[in-house]
Amino acid sequence: xxxxxxxxxxxxxxxxxxxxxxxxxxxxxxxxxxxxxxxxxxxxxxxxxxxxxxxxxxxxxxxxxxxxxxxxxxxxxxxxxxxxxxxxxxxxxxxxxxxxxxxxxxxxxxxxxxxxxxxxxxxxxxxxxxxxxxxxxxx
Numbered sequence: 001x002x003x004x005x006x007x008x009x010x011x012x013x014x015x016x017x018x019x020x021x022x023x024x025x026x027x028x029x030x031x032x033x034x035x036x037x038x039x040x041x042x043x044x045x046x047x048x049x050x051x052x053x054x055x056x057x058x059x060x061x062x063x064x065x066x067x068x069x070x071x072x073x074x075x076x077x078x079x080x081x082x083x084x085x086x087x088x089x090x091x092x093x094x095x096x097x098x099x100x101x102x103x104x105x106x107x108x109x110x111x112x113x114x115x116x117x118x119x120x121x122x123x124x125x126x127x128x129x130x131x132x133x134x135x136x137x138x139x
Contacts (some may be wrong), residue, residue, distance in 0.1 A: 004063045028062070041084065051081050056060040091117045 005025045006014065014023045019034035034055060040050045046073035049059055074084055099109070099129060 004066065006061070009046055010061045011137050013058065015059060017056050019057070028066075038071065038074060039084070042071065060120070 005027075006023065006028075011023045011025070014020050014028060019031050021029040021031050023029070025040055037055070038048075038051050041054075042048070048067050049064065051071075052059055052062065052067050057067075
């Protein structure tokens with residue numbers, strides 16, 4: 001998390017940007033579409049600062065360190081094949097006090113389905129290894 005805190009004026013400017021989901025004094029949450037657009041442009045060797053500026057961000061408000069850290073985090077997740085979704089909402093430990101929208105329900109069910117498919121594949125491989133049908137290669 002950046003040491004730069006946003007003041008009320010800066011928060012209002014950032015909230016107006018369509019690429020921002022939420023802003024607090026300490027944190028900015030970008031939309032998934034912006035993160036995906038960032039990765040696409042980044043693969044075309046466009047510098048992070050330029051991508052943020054083209055998306056309507058004032059890099060002076062954000063701070064270059066925040067831009068670089070976000071860019072690095074998104075690139076790492078993308079290279080690992082992970083989703084660029086905001087993981088904080090699932091890890092807060094707080095219970096959700098509102099009803100989920102249909103889009104949120106679908107997203108959760110898709111994530112659960114993906115996890116179950118991965119577990120099934122793992123179990124299949126483990127069973128094949130136990131049967132001796134796959135020889136486990138060790139270094």
